[in-house]
Amino acid sequence: MSRETPSVLIFSEMFPKPKSSSSGVFIVERLKALTELGVPFDFAPVSTFDNFPIRLVKKLKGYSPSESVKSVNLNEKHYPVLNVSLGLRDRIGLIRQEANSWVKYARGMATAIEKNKKIQEFRLLHAHRVFPEGYAALLLSEKYNVPYIVTAHGGEIHSISNNNKAFVKEVLEKAAKVIFVSKALMRDASEKLDYDKSNGIVIPNGVDTNVFKPMDKEEARRKMSLPLDKKIVGFVGNLMEVKGADRLPAIAEELMKLRSDVFFLIVGDGPLINTLRECMPTDLTHFAGRVEYELMPVVMNGIDVLVIPSRQEGFGTVILEARACGARVVGTNVGGIPEAIGDERLLSSNSEDLSEELAQRISWIISDELEFDTVSHCVPSYDWHEIARKERDIYEEIIGETAKSHR
Structure with a gap:
């Protein structure tokens, strides 16, 4: 050539x-x-x-x-x-x-x-x-x-x-x-x-691991106006049903039954924004809107867990970005999500109790009940x-x- x-x-x-x-x-x-x-x-x-x-x-x-x-x-x-x-x-x-x-x-x-x-x-x-x-x-x-x-x-x-x-x-x-x-x-x-x-x-x-890499979590949270004393659960993507954004209120409700130390960060925009503002717990949710790409490593370092509740997904690059920054990821067992997450323990079975199941997995991760290597999964093949x-x-x-x- x-x-x-x-x-x-x-x-x-x-x-x-x-x-x-x-x-x-x-x-x-x-x-x-x-x-x-x-x-x-x-x-x-x-x-x-x-x-x-x-x-x-x-x-x-x-x-x-x-x-x-x-x-x-x-x-x-x-x-x-x-x-x-x-x-x-x-x-x-x-x-x-x-x-x-x-x-x-x-x-x-x-x-x-x-x-x-x-x-x-x-x-x-x-x-x-x-x-x-x-x-x-x-x-x-x-x-x-x-x-x-x-x-x-x-x-x-x-x-x-x-x-x-x-x-x-x-x-x-x-x-x-x-x-x-x-x-x-x-x-x-x-x-x-x-x-x-x-x-x-x-x-x-x-994923570019020269850009998406671990940084000081407290500094990241200050930049994103996030509380320092909470476990941050993040969603990053278009606020649409295909991305499962409509499932976030139910996931939040179930998770708050299990823990009192959680806070939610929603990054993105879309048709469901007003619904989410009405249904998410007001005092425990920060809506960041669309974030400049240069700030995405800060977002990923500020959260503890990224949730991917999609109904369909080609691959899910945000999964790699989150993991490269040291965040944990849970998601639905659809499309390319399992391939990107690489650990079946972090996938929901898409049952009728999906929100409860995702909340349970998030709680496990926050409690460090699941141990796995974060960055090594991203670097070699991605x-x-x-x-x-x-x-x-x-x-x-x-x-x-x-x-x-x-x-």
Whole structure:
């Protein structure tokens, strides 16, 4: 693979935004690691931003509107964001999971990319997310005869709309390689889409242990305005049902029956924010809202336990981040959560008594009744450089096979 001219074009709608600096940070971290390995790539961040009518619709539905971003800065290089213009009808269609609107978005992505990048000069396309990015990659691949790979991150598989199944399956089947962030997600694709897994491989997201590492807990708590004399139970993520945010009040209620020394930190925003403010114990809960990514190591060092009550989850990078900082983690036994937690004692069975079960496990951890190694689980297989090496090997394999076939 030549280190002079970019051989791989990577693109995604997932990248840090003004109101959510943690959004898509796993893409940025991956690109940093690829750069350090000397992998020649170009990056095309692509999105559609909210005009006034869409901002109003999102506000009414409890979602945070997006703000326009001009570029993504990476290793002192600026990658201009390619904006896809969609009318009000199609923007509402995206919210309603209408296939025609999502396909139109994918076609708009493909058009924006080919207007700004010379597709024929690349030897491989890599789309992060199966739909719509993967469908845009499929369209560009067929037009320019350039192979593509796609990384499935979660929602486009485990929460797929029936309207989009045919398009997602087509993207998976025609890809030179499909990367899944967890074994569970690849299994989901097989069961829900009759995907045969022949071109599938599992490469999880990673964690930067130079950033996420233990620090003074009291200092972290002071920065986050947290009590020093309590056991802090944290939730970090979008406040939505798929993330299990609606389960937090019941978990808190059950945990307070077991202990009198707990306090809750909720980091994130979303449609359930008002419900949680009403239902969580007022004097024992701190709502931090969205936190800048640079502060996430402080968050993870400030808590004792991170709870992941998700209904679906592709992998759960926050699990690795918490463990690398020395926090314990409990979660539901769904998706890629077991793979990231790595200890079945810390998983709920998803029974009717789920909240009680999670509360019991949190109490065990706080009492140090469960002992296990925290950081060693994260470092070897989840280091970003190790992740990037695996992706580089795939790039070289596919580019090499394509070169042979053209001889």
